[in-house]
Amino acid sequence: MARRALVFAALVAALLAAVVCSLAFGAVKVPISEVIDIVFGKGGSATDVQIVETLRLPRTVEAMLVGAALGVAGAILQGALGNPLASPDVIGVTGGAGFGAILIIIVLPGSIALLPLTALAFGLLAATMVFAFAWSGRNRGSVGKVVLAGIAVLSLFTAGTTGLLAAFPERAPSAIFFIAGGLTSSGWRDLETVWPYFAAGFFVALFLIRPLDRLALGDDVAASLGSRPQVIRLGAGIAAALLAAASAAIAGLLGFLGLVVPHVVRMAGGTSSHTYVVPASAIGGAALLAGADTLARTLRAPIEMPVGPFMVVLGVPLFLWLLRKAV
Amino acid sequence: MASGEGQSRRWGSLRRTHGPMGVAGGPPEASPPPALLDARDVEVEIAGVPILRGADLGVEAGELVAIVGPNGAGKSTLVRAVSGMQKPSGGSVFWSGRALGEMRGRELARLRAFVPQRMPVPNGVSVREAVTIGRSSHLKPLRRLTGEDRDGVEHAMERARVTRFADRDLTTLSGGELQRVQIAIGLAQEAPVLIADEPTSQLDLGATIGVAGLLRDLAGSGLAVLLVVHDLALAAAVADTVVVVSEGRTVATGPAAKVLTSERLTEVWKAEAHLTEHDGRTALHVAWLKGDDVRSP
Numbered sequence: 001m002a003r004r005a006l007v008f009a010a011l012v013a014a015l016l017a018a019v020v021c022s023l024a025f026g027a028v029k030v031p032i033s034e035v036i037d038i039v040f041g042k043g044g045s046a047t048d049v050q051i052v053e054t055l056r057l058p059r060t061v062e063a064m065l066v067g068a069a070l071g072v073a074g075a076i077l078q079g080a081l082g083n084p085l086a087s088p089d090v091i092g093v094t095g096g097a098g099f100g101a102i103l104i105i106i107v108l109p110g111s112i113a114l115l116p117l118t119a120l121a122f123g124l125l126a127a128t129m130v131f132a133f134a135w136s137g138r139n140r141g142s143v144g145k146v147v148l149a150g151i152a153v154l155s156l157f158t159a160g161t162t163g164l165l166a167a168f169p170e171r172a173p174s175a176i177f178f179i180a181g182g183l184t185s186s187g188w189r190d191l192e193t194v195w196p197y198f199a200a201g202f203f204v205a206l207f208l209i210r211p212l213d214r215l216a217l218g219d220d221v222a223a224s225l226g227s228r229p230q231v232i233r234l235g236a237g238i239a240a241a242l243l244a245a246a247s248a249a250i251a252g253l254l255g256f257l258g259l260v261v262p263h264v265v266r267m268a269g270g271t272s273s274h275t276y277v278v279p280a281s282a283i284g285g286a287a288l289l290a291g292a293d294t295l296a297r298t299l300r301a302p303i304e305m306p307v308g309p310f311m312v313v314l315g316v317p318l319f320l321w322l323l324r325k326a327v
Numbered sequence: 328m329a330s331g332e333g334q335s336r337r338w339g340s341l342r343r344t345h346g347p348m349g350v351a352g353g354p355p356e357a358s359p360p361p362a363l364l365d366a367r368d369v370e371v372e373i374a375g376v377p378i379l380r381g382a383d384l385g386v387e388a389g390e391l392v393a394i395v396g397p398n399g400a401g402k403s404t405l406v407r408a409v410s411g412m413q414k415p416s417g418g419s420v421f422w423s424g425r426a427l428g429e430m431r432g433r434e435l436a437r438l439r440a441f442v443p444q445r446m447p448v449p450n451g452v453s454v455r456e457a458v459t460i461g462r463s464s465h466l467k468p469l470r471r472l473t474g475e476d477r478d479g480v481e482h483a484m485e486r487a488r489v490t491r492f493a494d495r496d497l498t499t500l501s502g503g504e505l506q507r508v509q510i511a512i513g514l515a516q517e518a519p520v521l522i523a524d525e526p527t528s529q530l531d532l533g534a535t536i537g538v539a540g541l542l543r544d545l546a547g548s549g550l551a552v553l554l555v556v557h558d559l560a561l562a563a564a565v566a567d568t569v570v571v572v573s574e575g576r577t578v579a580t581g582p583a584a585k586v587l588t589s590e591r592l593t594e595v596w597k598a599e600a601h602l603t604e605h606d607g608r609t610a611l612h613v614a615w616l617k618g619d620d621v622r623s624p
Contacts, residue, residue, distance in 0.1 A: 138374060205470050213460050216452070220443035221512060222411045225464040226432030240450070271451030307562075 004276050007269045008300055011283040015064070023052055024059040025294050025302040027302040028035035055185045062183055062191060063307075064286040066251045067261075069198055069243035071285025072205050073279045074258030075265075078137050079212040080236030081143045087259035088244030090150040094255040095157035096126025097248030101178045102161045106171045116190050116249035117176075120197060122157070123245030129153045131237055141230035148238070181252035181308030183293050194246040201242035205278065208236055213227045254289070254308055260319050261285045268323035328499050328528045334472060352448060356440055361424030363388060363520050363551050364439070366409045369402070370417030378404045381418070386553055388570075391546040393566035394555045395587075397596055401575045402555045406522050423519070436464035439520040440513035444528060445505075448497045454508050455493045458484055461515030480515055486548075487511035489543065503534025507541060520551040528549035528557060559587055564609040583609075 015133040023035045030038075030048045038044040038052045063064050070088065077086040100122025103116045135141050163170045184190075203211040211232045214222040244258065265280035266272050292311040297304045364386050371379040379401045386392045396402045407413040409420050409425055420427035420558045422438040429437075440461075460482050465476060472480075484490045488509045492500070500508065506526050513521050523542065527535040535558075544564045546552045556562050562569055563583035571579040571586055573595045589601040599614040 033571075094540070191452070210463050210466070210468070214463060216449040217457060217460060217512065218443060218446040220412065220441060221446050221461075221509075223432075224410070224436065224439075224441035225461065225516065226434070226436035226514065228432060266450070272449045273452055273456060 002100045003270060004269045004280075007265065008276075008280060008283070010268075011280060013288060015283050015287035015290065018066070018287045018294065022063065022290045022294045023056045024106050026051075026056060027297070039242045042318070054187055058188045058191065058289055059183055059185050059293070062250055063290040065191070065198055066143040066183070066247040066254065067257060067285035067287070067289030068282040069201060069285070070254060070258040070289075071261040071265075071281035071283075072278055073240035073243040073247075074260075074285075075204050075262035075274070075281040076208055076212060076236040077258070078262055079216065079272075079274055079277070080208075080233045081146060081320060082237070082261065083143060083147065085259070086147075088240055088247075089154060089254055089255045089259070090147055091241060091244075092126035092130040092150050092157065093123040093241050093244040094248060094253055095161070097123030097245055098179065098253050099126075099157040099164075101161045101248070101252070102164050102175050105175045105178060106164050106258070109171065109174070120194060120245045120249040123248050124241055126153050126157055127237065127241035127245070131234065135230075135234065141233055143233075154213055173218065178252040180306030181254040181311075182296065182304070182306035183251050190250050194249050197242045197246035197249075199246035201246065204235055204239035205225045205314065206244070208232065208239060209274045209278050212278075216272060228276045251289075252306070252308070254311065256308070256312055256315070257285055257289060260315050264279050264296070264315070264319055264322055267325070282320045349496065357528060361421065362386075363423055364409060364553075365421040366405075366418065368412075368447065369405060369408050369415050369420060370512045371404050371408050371413055371489055373404075373413075378416075378575055379408060382572060382575065383580070384409055384553070384570060384577065388551050389546055389549050389550040390567045391543060391565055392568045392570060394553065394570045394572060395557070395559055395562050396572035400572045402572045403524050405572060406441070406524055406553060406576075409523075410439055410522055411435050412441065415446075416589060433464060436516055436518065438518050439522060440516040440518045442509045442513040442521065442523040442526060444525045446509055446512075448500075448505070450496075452497050453486070453494055454489055454497065454500070454566060457497055457508060458493075458511045458515050459488075461512030464516050467575040474510035475604060476559045477515060483511045483514035486514050486545065491602075501534070502530050503537055506534070506538050507531060509544075510538070510541065514545075520553065521545065522553040522555075524555045525557065526554070526570075535561065558593075559583075560609040560611040563587060564607070595597035607611060 013082055020032055020035060024030050024032050030052060034044045034048055035052060035126050038049050072086050077090065078084060095118040100118040101115050104111060104118050130146065130149045130153050134146040139145060165175060212224050214227050215232050216228055222229050222232065247254065261284045262277055262281045266277055267285050269276055269280060288311060289307065292314050293307045296307040296310045362385055364384060366384040368381045368383065369379055370377065370381060382405045383399065384405060394402045394406065404413060408415045422435065458470065461483065462476050462480050466472065479518050484493055487507050489507050489511050492504060497505065497508065527538050530538060539561055542552050542554060566583060568580060569583045569586045570577055571591065578595065579591060583602065584604065587602045592598050592600045599617045603610050603612065
């Protein structure tokens with residue numbers, strides 16, 4: 001228990017540090033003391049107030065939300081499917097959202113404002129297809145069926161995306177930022193569109209924590225305790241689809257975060273209990289994305305780079321180091 | 328319980344409770360409390376193949392009922408069907424007078440606990456945490472454990488004799504210890520009936536004795552225990568009542584000595600064997616190499 005508390009404290013500290021850096025650093029550096037004053041409404045220079053409040057604060061909130069959402073989506077999917085390789089990719093969301101976004105970027109570049117909603121819609125469509133196939137016929141809702149249907153649907157949408165990129169090669173470069181995954185300084189506009197999906201996803205995930213702990217002891221124990229394993233899996237799939245599709249709408253394809261963060265917190269905390277893993281994945285995911293996004297826009301400022309590769313650079317060494325020590 | 332008369336008495340009392348002639352016949356205070364489990368003519372089809380073709384099962388407080396039968400006879404399917412984990416395609420199942428199909432999961436969890444043969448073992452989960460998960464059927468969503476719940480967890484661990492290693496991780500336990508933890512998880516539900524599906528099939532002799540003794544003691548303390556078991560000598564030693572399942576039907580119910588006769592062992596298991604009991608020790612004497620003679624007379 002002490003170890004979990006320690007990891008939690010470390011994650012919260014990392015998140016606070018990442019948030020402060022995210023607000024302070026960028027093309028213009030705002031002193032940390034001033035950032036704190038601005039956040040608590042105690043003033044600061046007019047330009048800095050504008051930079052922090054209208055550009056960096058929304059972006060930092062987006063990074064935290066998306067990071068937390070992907071961490072939670074991965075944690076509940078891995079728990080529900082009992083599969084360490086599960087991530088939002090597995091239920092098709094990433095592939096669908098990617099196709100939706102590329103469709104707008106390449107075919108309808110004039111309607112770029114529709115990108116978040118289209119990515120969200122196609123992400124949810126892909127997940128719905130996975131669930132529809134996995135929950136039909138015999139053995140409905142089994143882990144094997146979900147994973148196989150997910151891989152099939154993912155392939156379908158990935159093929160569509162690749163087809164679009166191949167058909168319009170001259171427009172492909174503008175799609176790279178979305179595919180690599182990155183946040184933008186577009187203020188609160190994107191969040192105003194997709195926040196209900198985040199809220200719904202987090203809300204369902206909250207109610208899944210205890211049922212997922214039951215499921216960890218097997219379908220039979222969960223059923224003995226009055227849960228329905230297939231309903232838990234479906235609920236986890238729906239919550240993860242909402243969280244991952246909303247994330248893709250805002251920040252592109254960052255599926256890696258959902259795969260790795262839950263493993264990192266599990267290995268660091270030494271437990272797979274969901275009362276710990278789900279909230280820890282939320283905080284860890286938020287810290288990782290906020291930190292990586294700060295790096296992505298400061299290293300070559302004022303040029304912004306996609307955050308996906310930075311997240312991998314930060315996350316993979318930690319993941320491999322923990323993996324080496326894991327049982 | 329006595330075989331023939333006891334059986335008819337038990338089913339008879341149930342009929343008065345549930346039958347069409349039923350409760351209207353007498354004043355409410357005179358009617359006996361409903362049986363903990365009353366399952367009749369249970370049928371299960373899986374993918375169109377009949378697995379259970381009409382099986383009866385009942386258990387009373389303080390009774391240990393062993394369900395025996397050859398591989399594929401439908402023993403596990405029977406306990407899974409009455410537990411609500413496998414949808415029956417026919418028959419009736421009542422738990423404490425409530426129809427199985429009309430109950431929500433949480434309600435059913437208060438009436439019966441199901442202990443599987445072997446549960447998956449998650450990393451980094453201690454025995455106490457696992458038993459606490461067993462208690463979660465008492466909790467409303469998002470509610471925290473109360474002091475009463477924590478006492479329930481400790482009590483379940485004491486009854487299953489796992490308190491000694493309560494803080495160890497599940498991954499460090501032996502097969503016998505893990506099986507006792509599974510029973511503790513079931514006990515944490517505080518249901519009046521505990522169903523154990525082949526709890527000893529992967530255990531060595533000493534661990535089997537430990538688990539069998541534990542289940543017998545639990546029945547002695549008033550719990551109703553349904554035990555699916557392959558070992559007939561073990562069933563004869565621990566059970567008050569033995570239920571023989573063969574080809575999807577319950578073909579005999581009663582004390583081991585009356586039910587597990589040489590004729591039945593030949594008929595159901597195609598084995599030349601007889602069961603002996605002396606001073607609490609049971610043995611199955613098998614003509615191991617005569618199987619073919621029995622199978623093709």
